[in-house]
Amino acid sequence: MNSTTNIATTGLTKSFGGVRAVDHATVEFQDGKINAVIGPNGSGKTTFFNCVTGMIRPDSGTVSYRGRDVTGKAPHRIAAAGIGRSFQLCRIFPRMTVLENVLAAARPRGVAALLGSARGTAEIERARGWLRRVGIDHLEGVEARDLSYGQQKLLELAGVLMAEPETIMLDEPAGGVNPALIDRIATLVRELNAEGRTFIVVEHNMELVMSLSDHVVVFDRGRPIAEGPPDTVRADPAVLEAYLGV
Numbered sequence: 001m002n003s004t005t006n007i008a009t010t011g012l013t014k015s016f017g018g019v020r021a022v023d024h025a026t027v028e029f030q031d032g033k034i035n036a037v038i039g040p041n042g043s044g045k046t047t048f049f050n051c052v053t054g055m056i057r058p059d060s061g062t063v064s065y066r067g068r069d070v071t072g073k074a075p076h077r078i079a080a081a082g083i084g085r086s087f088q089l090c091r092i093f094p095r096m097t098v099l100e101n102v103l104a105a106a107r108p109r110g111v112a113a114l115l116g117s118a119r120g121t122a123e124i125e126r127a128r129g130w131l132r133r134v135g136i137d138h139l140e141g142v143e144a145r146d147l148s149y150g151q152q153k154l155l156e157l158a159g160v161l162m163a164e165p166e167t168i169m170l171d172e173p174a175g176g177v178n179p180a181l182i183d184r185i186a187t188l189v190r191e192l193n194a195e196g197r198t199f200i201v202v203e204h205n206m207e208l209v210m211s212l213s214d215h216v217v218v219f220d221r222g223r224p225i226a227e228g229p230p231d232t233v234r235a236d237p238a239v240l241e242a243y244l245g246v
């Protein structure tokens with residue numbers, strides 16, 4: 001570990017029955033970078049995210065965040081430590097409005113109590129600020145189910161940002177999103193990174209990965225098989241083999 005290490009894992013392992021979804025993964029991400037995690041379907045990327053964010057307890061190995069051991073800690077403790085995340089299948093409340101969703105992301109059990117209180121007013125302003133930032137503030141009164149899928153992803157991101165995370169893990173932010181909104185998501189990630197936030201992004205859109213990330217880690221069968229700057233990784237024979245079977 002050095003002074004700029006963000007999330008680091010050593011020997012991280014998680015099996016489901018006979019399937020070793022993550023297999024002795026030792027990975028280090030640096031503070032202040034946009035990191036991408038890529039790999040074929042089923043290579044363990046989501047399970048890796050779930051182990052890091054406390055959704056799943058690893059069978060063995062360690063997870064640290066800025067030098068602090070967070071292995072097996074509950075999701076709310078990991079979030080409180082400064083790591084926010086989005087999900088592959090966007091997690092929002094479809095029948096709540098856009099504004100209520102962002103408030104609910106920060107206070108899952110207390111939206112009703114929040115509305116009408118002084119603290120609530122400040123929280124609502126903060127929620128509106130993030131909605132403006134992601135570009136959907138004009139939709140604050142619309143039910144989330146009436147947004148396009150890309151807008152729902154932006155809404156989820158606004159909810160993640162309500163917790164003011166220093167590190168943000170995004171699981172397929174561009175999946176199922178139209179090209180115009182992919183551009184907006186990419187711009188947002190770059191801006192939020194320029195403000196000091198570290199990103200770790202699972203993404204299948206290679207064009208986006210190559211243009212967005214500083215550092216790429218490639219998973220295959222639960223293990224990191226290559227890592228480095230996008231251009232280096234793209235030319236790595238082990239990566240071509242994992243993807244194309246050549």
Ligand code: ADP
Pocket residue numbers: 016019020021022039040041042043044045046047048
């Ligand atoms: P990726 O995100 O790279 O597509 P996953 O982490 O979703 O990969 O899956 C890795 C492997 O673990 C796959 O073989 C998958 O079928 C298996 N797996 C993931 N989650 C579960 C689960 N909850 N129960 C059983 N098998 C799982």
